[in-house]
Amino acid sequence: MSSTPVATERAFDTSGRPAMLGRVDDMRRRLLAPALALALLVGGCSGDEADDEAAEPPGQAGAPTLRQHPADLDVRIARVAGHLPKATARDVSQRLGRVVATWFDGAFLTGDYPREHFAGYASFTRDAARLARRSAGITSNVRLGPRWVEVVPTRRVVRLHVFAPGHRASGATASVELVMVGIGSAGDASELAVTGDLYLTKTDAGWRIFGFDLNRSVGEPGDFAGRSGRRDRKGDRSDRQPPKRPGQHERGSR
């Protein structure tokens, strides 16, 4: 086991108004491989796998692939501060879910693996995107991307706390949990969990992420998804954090 010091970042658009903030906490962990990891993996060529997620990446013939079924995106409103009619709340939930999913997909899940370049900040404000790129090691899969040949999400959970004065949603905190299993070209598997909060407001271009406070953890398959396989019906954050193991991560700030 080893640990890697954490890069924590706080930042704001300083154009005269607070426009975004970011705090990134990377907890990279290498854990002993639990046996259940094997259940997620199938070595060798996937051949005729029908699932797109398991499709063979170009130039990776013969590479091991995953048979894990990708988890659905689970978006719910945990609480509304104010009041939203049911239909409006449903609409807000869908819109915010799409905003978060755009980041999940672009920064982690979609596209060919292996690769070194990730985008995925289309749903961020311009300055928040700039800050996110600066912390791409946490806000995207740029670290593991070159080594993975395939990735499948095992948990995609979004819980929304909505600020809605005057019967209109104006801001929200999205507590997110994204867990995915990736497999390397040598058949080695690992699990990546990205958790934390995204801050969203309405802009002229629709809902956008203007800040973030995220944690990143790496372990063996099952370390995170296995624990959080229970769906969190009440949006309780206490159930969405990856397991903490003392001494296996550090935090720091500048």
Add this chain to the structure above:
Amino acid sequence: MMARRVVVLGVLLALVAVIVPDAGRQRFDASLMKVEGVTGLDTDPGVVWILALGSDARPGQSVLHSRADTIQLVGFNPNTGHATVVGIPRDSYVDIPGYGRDKINASMVYGGPQLTARAVAGMMGIAPDYVFTTSFWGFSRMVWTMGGVRVWSRHSFAEPLAKIRRGWNQVDGVEALVFVRQRKQLPGGDFDRSYNQGRFLIDGLRQALSVARNSGGLERILYTFMKQTDVDIGPVELYRLARAVLEIQPSKVEHCVIRGRTGYAGGASVVYPDLSQAHNIARRAGRDGRLEGRC
């Protein structure tokens, strides 16, 4: 527990005086507005400045057009978490744009919080981005809804409604008003009172942040705040501002009171503020929100 989660943001910015019933004709006990058109020393745009005013409006008087007995200027840098709280004695004798020289607390009578913001800008050389105003009752209610505030006092004093000891005190809404209004029993008079007001702001901030940083806490606090405050900025801007406030780290908050010498002007007791100190504080804090320990 719910009560502790309510309206705390307001307390970060609210300071006041004596216990007086609500000002009847006022719809709100507090107000938050963006400052338009104020000018001053150009500062690092990374620092956000909020002017916190406590109105001494009595029943039937306008909260926004009564004297401002509490004047605290708060600058913070969301990037670094640094913040500076600057206390301005209410009797500071300064230029009030369009009205000549007068006590700074009279500026709100002449032109409301916007004019006070301009007077502060002229005195400090810093232009507030926002101005928050509250009444006695509004302040007291905020403290009550927080479940009280634990505040540090440099001096002990006793009033019929509150006994404050040197050190830490847990105060409710009534005691908080006594604490921030006390002047006569403090050795430094108005300067010590301004210090206590800033101190209350910092200690209230520490307590408020711990609540607001809970999951969903900020949204609940802001909603209650909006219901009790006459806010003239949009909810999106308010939400972003509040998110920025949450980046303040209480351990990085510094606190100064503008010095000055007492004297008389037009037969009234006034304070001639040390403008060089005021400009110096504004210039240093304007860079990134911190003073590095020197007032």
